[in-house]
Amino acid sequence: LMMTRTIISFLVLYTLSSSIAQGQDFNAIARIDTSEVVIGDQVWLHIKVKHPVNKTVVWPTVGDTIITGIEVLKDSGIDTALSRNEKEIIQSRAYLITSFDSGHYMIPPFTFRYHTDTSSIAQTDALFFDVLTIQVDTTQAIRDIKAPLEKPFSIKEILKELIIGGVVLLLLIALVIYYLKRKKQAPPPVTVSAPPPLPIPPGEKALVALEQLEEEKLWQNDQHKTYHSKLTDIIRIYLEEQFDLHAMEMTSDELLTHMRSLAIDDQAKQKIRPVFLLADMVKFAKLKPLVSENELSLKQAREFVMSTRLDLLETNQEDQNP
Numbered sequence: 001l002m003m004t005r006t007i008i009s010f011l012v013l014y015t016l017s018s019s020i021a022q023g024q025d026f027n028a029i030a031r032i033d034t035s036e037v038v039i040g041d042q043v044w045l046h047i048k049v050k051h052p053v054n055k056t057v058v059w060p061t062v063g064d065t066i067i068t069g070i071e072v073l074k075d076s077g078i079d080t081a082l083s084r085n086e087k088e089i090i091q092s093r094a095y096l097i098t099s100f101d102s103g104h105y106m107i108p109p110f111t112f113r114y115h116t117d118t119s120s121i122a123q124t125d126a127l128f129f130d131v132l133t134i135q136v137d138t139t140q141a142i143r144d145i146k147a148p149l150e151k152p153f154s155i156k157e158i159l160k161e162l163i164i165g166g167v168v169l170l171l172l173i174a175l176v177i178y179y180l181k182r183k184k185q186a187p188p189p190v191t192v193s194a195p196p197p198l199p200i201p202p203g204e205k206a207l208v209a210l211e212q213l214e215e216e217k218l219w220q221n222d223q224h225k226t227y228h229s230k231l232t233d234i235i236r237i238y239l240e241e242q243f244d245l246h247a248m249e250m251t252s253d254e255l256l257t258h259m260r261s262l263a264i265d266d267q268a269k270q271k272i273r274p275v276f277l278l279a280d281m282v283k284f285a286k287l288k289p290l291v292s293e294n295e296l297s298l299k300q301a302r303e304f305v306m307s308t309r310l311d312l313l314e315t316n317q318e319d320q321n322p
Helices: 002-019 155-185 200-214 224-245 252-263 265-282 291-308 308-319
Strands: 027-032 036-038 042-052 065-067 070-075 079-082 090-098 103-108 113-116 122-123 127-132
Touching: 027 127, 042 113, 065 103, 070 122, 200 224, 200 291, 224 252, 224 265, 252 265, 265 291
Parallel strands: 027 122, 036 127
Antiparallel strands: 027 042, 042 090, 065 070, 070 090, 079 090, 103 127, 113 122
């Protein structure tokens, strides 16, 4: 087993070193908390990738299984942080994995690439994962840990149980009689249920939130990062409620890519794109926007919501099809 593992490791490392060269500013690392577990145990698989602040990295897609035999139970999501020199972005992600089949597994490398440059990629090393069975001594006979004990009953204990049971039964009968009498005497209650409140349309909620954001005057008080984070979060929540798009779990680049399939006007899509791009530069590259840029982002966000509201779209369709 050790010889096989050594040979596989050598082949994987040789292939990786000859096929890809990772730069100092773009690399990926993967590790497992422990490489040896018992069947059914759970362990975290950690992945970290570092890249320049002016680049967007595409993460590999991981489903319910990494490879046959290794299942994914939980995804922590992507955690983004800025390096100490503020020139690279460090993204981390963890998967909770398990296996119900014993054996020796090799988790293949995870490949990352720049969104606009498919020739620049980074890969993690291959990981080895051993799943062991529980050793059972089949030479021993199956038996109870300890034989059951028998306790003799006395007449005193039997009488005590009967008395307690009789008292409880009498109390239950008395409660039932009391309840039936009260129910017969009391008039039936009149319940008036208030109508449920009408749901607020997602478009209206988003417009109210944008107006409140404008009143907070965050960028005027040099809180540019908070301002643009709140602005993009409002649009993300609006997209989730309006179009059932899991926008809060996506990066800006993933969100803009998914929006291409939405049945909305291309002009509206073009208006919201610079809002997310500017917000990413403010959050990750510490860009300080101009006054006109801050005001334009809010204006474009408001126009995007106004032009994509479903209630507005439905009204326009009814006017066209009387």
